[in-house]
Amino acid sequence: MEIFQNYPLWTALIAIVLAQAIKIPLAFIATRKLDLSLLTSTGGMPSSHSAAVTGVSTAIAIEHGLDSSLFAISAVFAVIVMFDATGVRRHAGYHATVLNQLVLDFNRLVEEVKTWPKKENEQKLKELLGHQPIEVFFGAVLGIILAFVLYPLLGSI
Structure with missing residues (x-):
């Protein structure tokens, strides 16, 4: 099957998995808490979005030339994705933080005046949506390195 021989695709997929997996030990070092949910979360160090798009772009450059x-x-796509990760998605995370604080403050007010029962199943908005520029940078570095490492293994299939 041809899909199993698609070096740029496999480079991107492996970059995503590796970047997500790297988040767990990095977060553990920082917080001393093991958080396996980072495997499927957005945001954090390194950016799996950046790793994927730079991995696929580098693999395409190796196979087809600059x-x-x-x-x-692929390069334009990579720039757009990385810009979005540090811009729109990051600011959406800031907005989620503010909205979550507003909900907490509102619930505290309601509890104080005892006019509104507190909801037990309130849901918070996801705050970790985007990336700091350094997270995008290291995701990009990971993708580029991975493309060169995987080329001898997958590029000549």
Whole structure:
């Protein structure tokens, strides 16, 4: 099957899995808490989005050259994804933080005046949506390195 021989695709997928897996020990070092939910979470160090798009772009550059249309498309796509990760998605996370605080403050007020029962199953908005620029940078570095490491293994299939 041809999909199993698609070096850029496998580079991107492996970059995502590896970046997500790296988040667990890095978070453990910082917090001394083992959080396996980081395997499927957004945000954090390194950026799996950046790792994936730079991995696929680098793999395409290796296979087709820096002057190819495929590389141009993938490079523009990578820039847009990384810009979004540090811009729109990061600010959406800030908004989620503020909204969560507003909900807490509102519930505290309601509890104080005893006019509104506190809801037991209130849900918080996800706050860790985007990335700090350094997280995007290291995700990009991971993707590029991974593309070069995987080329001898997958690129010549």
